[in-house]
Amino acid sequence: xxxxxxxxxxxxxxxxxxxxxxxxxxxxxxxxxxxxxxxxxxxxxxxxxxxxxxxxxxxxxxxxxxxxxxxxxxxxxxxxxxxxxxxxxxxxxxxxxxxxxxxxxxxxxxxxxxxxxxxxxxxxxxxxx
Numbered sequence: 001x002x003x004x005x006x007x008x009x010x011x012x013x014x015x016x017x018x019x020x021x022x023x024x025x026x027x028x029x030x031x032x033x034x035x036x037x038x039x040x041x042x043x044x045x046x047x048x049x050x051x052x053x054x055x056x057x058x059x060x061x062x063x064x065x066x067x068x069x070x071x072x073x074x075x076x077x078x079x080x081x082x083x084x085x086x087x088x089x090x091x092x093x094x095x096x097x098x099x100x101x102x103x104x105x106x107x108x109x110x111x112x113x114x115x116x117x118x119x120x121x122x123x124x125x126x127x128x129x
């Protein structure tokens with residue numbers, strides 16, 4: 001993940017902030033190795049919400065006209081008051097003419113990737129606790 005300007009030039013300050021762009025390269029196959037070409041997912045997004053106080057962040061795609069494809073990904077952390085444990089939630093909403101094609105061709109890989117990312121985050125958090 002690289003924080004960039006709209007022209008995809010990396011910024012000296014890599015602090016994510018609302019309105020900044022992010023170039024994301026994801027491994028659509030479950031694993032930590034470098035993604036093979038067919039397993040590589042690239043996204044260029046703009047941070048639409050950065051709510052540090054409530055531990056929420058969201059970004060929207062900025063690659064295609066929104067009538068073709070618009071996605072918004074949310075990541076949220078909350079604390080269960082009863083147990084004191086942290087709950088991590090992530091979801092992505094797809095809209096536009098190409099949304100059904102994305103779901104058909106890579107939907108299963110997206111879900112597996114989201115689950116793998118959540119498990120990896122959980123493992124890292126528990127190891128550093």
